[in-house]
Amino acid sequence: MAKALDAQARRGYALIAPPFLYALLILAAPLLTILTYSFLTDGYLEVVRDFTPANYVQVWTDPIVRTVMLRSLMVSALVTLVTVLLAFPVAYYVSFIVRPEKKALWLFLITIPFWTSYLIRVFLWKVILGYNGVINSSLTGLGIIDEPLTFILYNVNSIVITLAHAYAPFAILPIFVALEKIDRSLLEAGRDLGESRAMTFWRVTLPLAMPGVLAAVLIVFIPTIGDYVTPELIGGGKIPMIANLIQVQMLALDNRPLGSALAVTAMAIVALVSIVFLLINRRFLKARS
Amino acid sequence: MTDDRKPMIECRGVHKHYGDYHALRGIDLTIRAGEFFSLLGPSGCGKTTLLRTIAGFEDISDGAILIDQKRMDEVPANKRPTNMVFQSYAIFPHLTVAQNVAFGLRRDPRSKAEKAALVDEALAMVGLRGFGNRAAHALSGGQRQRVALARALILKPKVLLLDEPLSALDRKMREQMQVELIKLQRQVGITFVLVTHDQEEALVMSDRIAVMFDGEIAQLDGPEALYARPANRRVADFIGVMNFLPARILGESDGAVTVEAPGLGVVELPARQVSRANPDDEGPTLGFRPETMTLVGANQTHSQPRETNATIDEVVYYGDMTYYDLRLDGAAGLDGRARPVRISMRNVFGRDVQEVGTRTRLAWSPGSLVLFR
Amino acid sequence: MSGKGRGLQAYAALYLLFLYAPIILLPLFAFNSGTIIAFPLQGFTTNWFAQMWANATLRTALTNSLLIAVSAAILATCLGIFAARASTRFEFPGKGGMMGFILLPMVLPEIIIAMSLLVVLLGAGVQLSILTVIVGHVLICMPYAIAILSTAFSSLDKSLEEAAYDLGETRWSAFRLVTLPLVMPGIISSLLISFTISLDEFIIAFFLAGNQPTLPTYIFSQLRFPKQIPMIMALGTVLVALSIVLLTLGEYFRRRGNARMGGNPTGGFL
Numbered sequence: 001m002a003k004a005l006d007a008q009a010r011r012g013y014a015l016i017a018p019p020f021l022y023a024l025l026i027l028a029a030p031l032l033t034i035l036t037y038s039f040l041t042d043g044y045l046e047v048v049r050d051f052t053p054a055n056y057v058q059v060w061t062d063p064i065v066r067t068v069m070l071r072s073l074m075v076s077a078l079v080t081l082v083t084v085l086l087a088f089p090v091a092y093y094v095s096f097i098v099r100p101e102k103k104a105l106w107l108f109l110i111t112i113p114f115w116t117s118y119l120i121r122v123f124l125w126k127v128i129l130g131y132n133g134v135i136n137s138s139l140t141g142l143g144i145i146d147e148p149l150t151f152i153l154y155n156v157n158s159i160v161i162t163l164a165h166a167y168a169p170f171a172i173l174p175i176f177v178a179l180e181k182i183d184r185s186l187l188e189a190g191r192d193l194g195e196s197r198a199m200t201f202w203r204v205t206l207p208l209a210m211p212g213v214l215a216a217v218l219i220v221f222i223p224t225i226g227d228y229v230t231p232e233l234i235g236g237g238k239i240p241m242i243a244n245l246i247q248v249q250m251l252a253l254d255n256r257p258l259g260s261a262l263a264v265t266a267m268a269i270v271a272l273v274s275i276v277f278l279l280i281n282r283r284f285l286k287a288r289s
Numbered sequence: 290m291t292d293d294r295k296p297m298i299e300c301r302g303v304h305k306h307y308g309d310y311h312a313l314r315g316i317d318l319t320i321r322a323g324e325f326f327s328l329l330g331p332s333g334c335g336k337t338t339l340l341r342t343i344a345g346f347e348d349i350s351d352g353a354i355l356i357d358q359k360r361m362d363e364v365p366a367n368k369r370p371t372n373m374v375f376q377s378y379a380i381f382p383h384l385t386v387a388q389n390v391a392f393g394l395r396r397d398p399r400s401k402a403e404k405a406a407l408v409d410e411a412l413a414m415v416g417l418r419g420f421g422n423r424a425a426h427a428l429s430g431g432q433r434q435r436v437a438l439a440r441a442l443i444l445k446p447k448v449l450l451l452d453e454p455l456s457a458l459d460r461k462m463r464e465q466m467q468v469e470l471i472k473l474q475r476q477v478g479i480t481f482v483l484v485t486h487d488q489e490e491a492l493v494m495s496d497r498i499a500v501m502f503d504g505e506i507a508q509l510d511g512p513e514a515l516y517a518r519p520a521n522r523r524v525a526d527f528i529g530v531m532n533f534l535p536a537r538i539l540g541e542s543d544g545a546v547t548v549e550a551p552g553l554g555v556v557e558l559p560a561r562q563v564s565r566a567n568p569d570d571e572g573p574t575l576g577f578r579p580e581t582m583t584l585v586g587a588n589q590t591h592s593q594p595r596e597t598n599a600t601i602d603e604v605v606y607y608g609d610m611t612y613y614d615l616r617l618d619g620a621a622g623l624d625g626r627a628r629p630v631r632i633s634m635r636n637v638f639g640r641d642v643q644e645v646g647t648r649t650r651l652a653w654s655p656g657s658l659v660l661f662r
Numbered sequence: 663m664s665g666k667g668r669g670l671q672a673y674a675a676l677y678l679l680f681l682y683a684p685i686i687l688l689p690l691f692a693f694n695s696g697t698i699i700a701f702p703l704q705g706f707t708t709n710w711f712a713q714m715w716a717n718a719t720l721r722t723a724l725t726n727s728l729l730i731a732v733s734a735a736i737l738a739t740c741l742g743i744f745a746a747r748a749s750t751r752f753e754f755p756g757k758g759g760m761m762g763f764i765l766l767p768m769v770l771p772e773i774i775i776a777m778s779l780l781v782v783l784l785g786a787g788v789q790l791s792i793l794t795v796i797v798g799h800v801l802i803c804m805p806y807a808i809a810i811l812s813t814a815f816s817s818l819d820k821s822l823e824e825a826a827y828d829l830g831e832t833r834w835s836a837f838r839l840v841t842l843p844l845v846m847p848g849i850i851s852s853l854l855i856s857f858t859i860s861l862d863e864f865i866i867a868f869f870l871a872g873n874q875p876t877l878p879t880y881i882f883s884q885l886r887f888p889k890q891i892p893m894i895m896a897l898g899t900v901l902v903a904l905s906i907v908l909l910t911l912g913e914y915f916r917r918r919g920n921a922r923m924g925g926n927p928t929g930g931f932l
Contacts, residue, residue, distance in 0.1 A: 007348070008752055008753060008754065009752070009753070009754035009755065011752055012748050012751075012752030012753065012754035012757065013748075013754055015744050015745075015747055015748035015751075015752065016744065016745055016748035016749070016754075016757070016760055016761075016764075017744075018741055018744050019741040019742070019744050019745040019764050019804060019808075020745075020760050020763070020764060022741055022800070022801070022804070023763055023764045023766070023767075023801065023804070024763075026779065026797060026798070026800075026801045027763075027766065027767060027770075027775070027801060028763070029782060030775075030778035030779045030781065030782040031774075031778050033778060033781055033782050033785070034774075034777070034778045034781055037781065086677065086680075089670055089673050089674070089677075090673070090674050090677045092670065093670040093671065093673070093674040094674070097667045097670055097671065104917075108909075108913055109678060110678075110681065111909075112685075112905075112906060112909060113681045113682060113684070113685055115858050115862070115905050115909055116685060116862075116898075116901065116902045116905045116906075117862055117878070117881070117898055117901045117902065117905075118862055118864060118878070119864055119878050119881050119882055119885070120684070120688065120881065120894065120895075120897075120898035120901070120902075121684045121685075123885055123894075124683075124684035124687055124688065124898075125684060127687065127691075127699050128683060128684070128687065134687065165680065165681065165684075168677075168680075168681055218769070219769070222769050222770075222771065223769075223771060223772070225771060226770075226771020226772060226773045226774060227771075227773075228772075228773050228865055229864060229865070229882075233882075233885065243771065243773040246773060246774075246777055247773065247777070247869075250777050250780070250781070251869075256781060259777065260781070263773075263774050263777055263778065266771070266774065267770075267771075267774060270771065274769075344828060346824055346827075346828075366824075366827050366828050367827050367828065367829075367830050367831060367832060368830075371828075372828055372829065373824075373825070373828045375821040375824070375825055376821070377819050377821050379819060379821040379822045379824065379825035381822060381825075381826075381840055382844065383843050383844055392826065392829050392839075393829035393830050395830075395831070395839075396830060440825075440829070441828075441829075444829065444830070
């Protein structure tokens with residue numbers, strides 16, 4: 001019985017085995033290790049094998065950790081909001097207004113900056129936004145301002161601008177894909193039924209684009225909450241985010257259990273946010289079908 | 290049809306399971322050498338699965354398949370004397386037409402020049418002389434089909450398997466290819482096994498047809514027998530159009546059955562006009578094809594043994610044909626419901642199309658009826 | 663085009679300017695003779711490129727990075743071929759979960775991958791080197807490789823391989839003669855994308871390379887010294903030019919692959 005299915009399944013397993021085992025070894029094993037570590041105690045020079053939830057208690061009670069955690073959440077939420085809001089009109093433009101044969105070119109243009117050195121891009125934002133940076137020196141040179149603007153430098157604003165730039169294509173592409181899937185005759189139907197252009201957008205286009213928007217939100221939110229470079233370079237190390245804190249605990253202070261507890265907590269928060277968004281997305285997909 | 294040709298494909302009690310799904314349920318089938326054979330049925334009936342087990346793409350769960358009197362149990366697809374024309378044609382898009390046709394000759398020891406001659410010959414056979422250097426992805430649907438045929442036939446297989454080869458073509462092209470395939474099959478003399486869901490295509494092209502439902506062969510017959518004497522009501526339903534009227538059996542003797550149907554009265558049918566009903570039928574039914582009965586004008590005479598008065602309910606004009614839906618007088622008698630019956634009339638010169646509401650006579654013969662019980 | 667269309671067009675143009683602002687500035691400062699990265703520009707010079715060329719550490723970093731990127735690209739693409747073929751051709755229980763797990767690094771913050779891997783490697787007493795960076799890079803490049811390769815494999819008609827098999831080839835020669843040439847554009851673009859990701863990857867290289875420099879970690883270390891920055895701008899210019907060439911090549915192969923399959927030319931790298 002089921003000989004053919006087994007033969008097919010066997011070949012499938014044989015094929016997927018190498019990449020799966022690799023991921024198991026290089027990803028699952030380390031993740032399980034830090035999960036274990038997070039319940040152990042930091043001793044002098046080595047980790048003590050005592051099972052304890054103390055690290056989590058510390059993570060959730062320590063005011064510094066809480067400040068950094070909240071800041072990370074706030075910054076990535078802000079970055080996500082700004083990125084997706086800025087990206088939506090561009091995705092809309094490329095999907096609805098750009099001629100079909102030009103679309104690939106636009107997508108290509110949008111993706112190119114993403115593939116160029118991340119560090120240098122981040123650094124250049126510092127150059128652009130800095131005290132003697134492009135914006136300030138241009139504005140003072142033109143006589144528009146006398147003193148360099150400081151609200152865009154070494155603070156959360158500069159981090160948000162930099163990250164919004166870094167993750168732009170991640171936001172545009174899923175929204176674009178969702179918009180492309182919309183049957184254009186639906187919009188004509190909306191107009192035909194007497195809706196204004198704006199109402200058609202609000203009642204037809206936007207709900208149908210929602211799965212793409214939610215995907216964009218997730219794709220931007222997850223990596224930004226773990227971003228290490230931008231706070232380090234742009235924030236000048238003065239406004240650490242969760243990634244910086246994990247690194248400090250793990251390496252500089254060599255407190256691996258606490259660092260692991262931080263990492264696991266961060267992952268749990270990311271997973272929680274993701275699940276919430278996936279559930280919302282499922283609702284939209286259900287409404288669609 | 291000659292029955293003395295040797296068997297080319299034999300299926301003996303072939304079963305195929307996919308997990309819990311029983312795709313083939315004991316197929317017994319003999320296809321003779323040089324036959325144009327069709328596997329006909331609705332989607333999911335197992336016809337493609339059967340073809341793929343013959344080709345060797347699917348293992349069978351039980352039973353045996355023999356090709357040219359050799360068991361194929363351990364013979365993989367690439368070693369079987371069969372070649373296949375795929376539904377999508379599976380033309381290699383990165384190769385030219387000639388390279389596609391020559392693909393199966395790669396392991397052939399013959400010289401390059403000999404192979405080139407074979408390719409030219411195969412292309413000429415399918416009407417693509419001079420197309421050898423074309424890029425495969427630039428071909429039209431009909432041309433792809435021809436390349437697929439040439440590519441399979443160049444290997445001189447004992448059996449050519451065709452998996453819905455015409456379904457991707459438009460109607461005109463399909464009808465043209467049907468005729469060409471018949472001619473080609475006569476020319477090369479190879480056994481063709483065609484899978485199709487299109488009953489008309491099967492009737493046009495095949496020497497014999499196996500009608501399949503739910504992994505079983507429901508009837509295996511020549512096209513005429515299949516059309517005129519369907520083995521059961523399901524086959525009758527699937528092939529062509531048939532009217533069904535509820536009937537009451539009055540008696541039987543020596544296989545002949547006396548039945549009464551509303552509007553048609555009492556008829557006696559010999560055993561060969563009696564078939565099996567579907568398990569879920571409410572009772573026996575009498576069936577007849579639309580073209581076997583004739584509308585007769587008020588003053589016309591006819592030579593049919595029986596006639597029934599009727600009213601025209603609906604007229605559908607098709608150009609060469611007109612379909613009439615009729616209410617037979619007395620048809621509402623048995624169960625209180627009047628089922629309209631459909632009659633088709635060829636629009637020959639001088640015969641007017643009737644109007645809705647017209648009273649008319651229907652001339653027929655009990656010989657055109659089939660009883661399903 | 664309506665007024666709304668023009669408004670959107672202007673917005674899209676501004677957005678592109680926002681996207682390209684850093685890249686436009688890069689060559690300006692790379693050829694600027696001033697030592698401070700600020701306007702106004704001083705004068706034209708190629709000194710920074712010469713300085714970059716003469717820098718021994720940079721050369722080591724470049725060699726390391728190329729070695730890592732080439733290895734990671736090849737390994738990730740090979741593993742990706744297995745996964746893409748398994749997911750597009752075969753049905754088996756648990757496929758969705760296994761594929762999801764393999765693709766997980768795409769949505770996992772890199773710092774967590776780097777840290778957990780580091781903890782395990784240190785715990786196991788493995789010497790950190792460019793080898794450990796390759797191990798990490800293969801993990802994060804693999805999902806991208808799979809995404810690209812799955813598209814290539816899934817646009818392939820399953821009966822092509824069956825046809826080759828039916829015409830007398832073995833399973834392997836059918837794969838080699840039919841499938842491989844048809845997915846080759848996908849393989850090449852997977853190699854290029856993986857190479858680009860690895861070459862630019864910072865976090866994993868930063869934590870797993872031990873004391874070996876790679877290009878990004880070298881850049882990071884130099885950004886602290888204002889004196890070094892013009893040279894880094896020159897380096898950045900070269901890297902951007904290289905990326906654009908590689909991406910254009912990748913896009914070219916992807917489209918050629920599509921055209922060959924009769925597909926449409928839209929879609930992007932992601």
